[in-house]
C-alpha cells in the first residue's frame with residue numbers, strides 16, 4: 001500500500017522535471033560529498049548537477065532480528081518504506097509546508113542506522129536519541145518516528161515541542177503533495193467610490209451579500225456587526241465563483257469581557273473538530289462569516305457603511321510579507337514566536353487556510369462612523385472607563401493580532417474557524 005503511494009510521489013516528481021526541463025530529476029553533485037550511486041544517470045553537468053532515477057530496491061531487509069534484540073516492533077509502514085524504492089530526493093508539501101526525505105539508496109546501511117537509533121545513541125546530525133530521523137520539515141526541523149511512539153510521524157520543533165505530521169508514514173505519503181505549493185494571492189488596495197453592482201473583493205462600504213441574509217448582530221453584546229470586507233475568490237481558487245463576507249463587532253473593548261474579545265479557541269490538539277464546534281450559530285459570536293454564490297450578492301442599502309471603501313485586487317504569488325493587508329490561500333505567514341495553530345479537519349472534512357489579515361492592519365472609517373472605544377487607563381484618576389480611540393479606524397480582534405481564517409474544503413457549505421496570533 002505504502003509502496004504505491006511512494007511510487008506515486010516519485011513518479012510525480014519525474015513528470016514535473018520532464019515538463020519543466022525535459023530531463024530526469026537532477027540533484028547537485030559534489031564528488032567530495034556524494035557517494036557514487038547506482039541511481040545516477042550519466043555524468044555531472046558543467047553546473048554540478050546530475051540526473052538520477054528512482055528504482056525498486058534490489059534487496060529486502062529483514063528487521064526481525066533487530067526488533068527481537070531491542071524489544072520493539074517497528075511500524076510496518078516504516079519497514080515497507082525501506083523495502084520499497086531507492087531515491088535520491090523525495091520532497092513534497094504537507095499542509096503547504098515543505099518536507100524532504102533523506103536520500104535512500106544502496107549506499108545507505110538502513111539496519112546499521114536503525115541499530116544506532118534503537119540502541120539510544122545520539123544522532124550526531126540531528127542531536128536526537130531514540131528517534132528515527134527521516135528528513136527535514138520546513139527546511140529546518142527534523143522529522144521522523146519515535147522509537148517509543150505508535151508510528152506517528154512527528155517533526156521536532158523548538159524547545160522539544162513535537163508536531164504530529166501524520167498518524168503513520170503511510171498516511172503521510174497519502175497527504176504528500178508533490179510540486180510547487182499553492183502560491184496564493186495577496187491584496188493590493190485602491191481607494192474608490194463603491195459602485196452599485198459590486199461583485200468583486202473590497203474592504204468597507206456596504207456589503208454585497210444575498211438579500212435573504214439578515215444583517216448580523218453580535219451574540220455577546222447584541223450590537224449590529226460592522227461589515228469589514230468581502231472576498232470574491234479569484235480564478236484558480238477552489239471557491240472561484242463564490243464570495244465570503246466578514247462582519248465583526250467593533251464594540252469589543254467597550255461591551256465585552258476580556259475573554260470575549262477574541263474568537264473562541266479552536267481545539268488544536270484534536271484531530272478532528274466536530275461540526276458542532278464550528279456551528280456558526282454558536283461559534284461565530286463576535287464575528288460572522290457569510291459564504292455565498294457571488295452572483296447572488298446585492299448591495300445592501302439597508303446597511304449604514306462605517307468602514308471606508310477600498311477595492312481589493314488580488315495579485316497571484318507568494319508574498320511572505322507580513323504587512324500585506326490580506327493574504328488569500330497558499331501558505332499562511334506565521335508569527336515566528338508561535339506554534340502553528342492549524343486546524344486539520346472538521347466533521348471529517350479537511351480544513352485549509354482561507355486568508356489572513358495582517359497584525360496592525362486597521363480598517364479606516366468614515367468621519368461619521370462612531371469611534372471604536374478602548375479602555376481608558378486614566379480611569380483610576382476618576383476618568384470614564386472607556387474613551388474613543390484616537391485613530392480613525394476599527395481594529396479586527398485588537399490591532400496587534402494577526403488573524404487567520406480557516407475553512408473546510410467543501411464547495412457548498414464550508415464551515416469556518418478563526419485563530420489569532422500576536423507578538424504582544
Ligand SMILES: [Zn+2]
Nearest residue numbers: 218221249251
Ligand atoms: Zn459585541
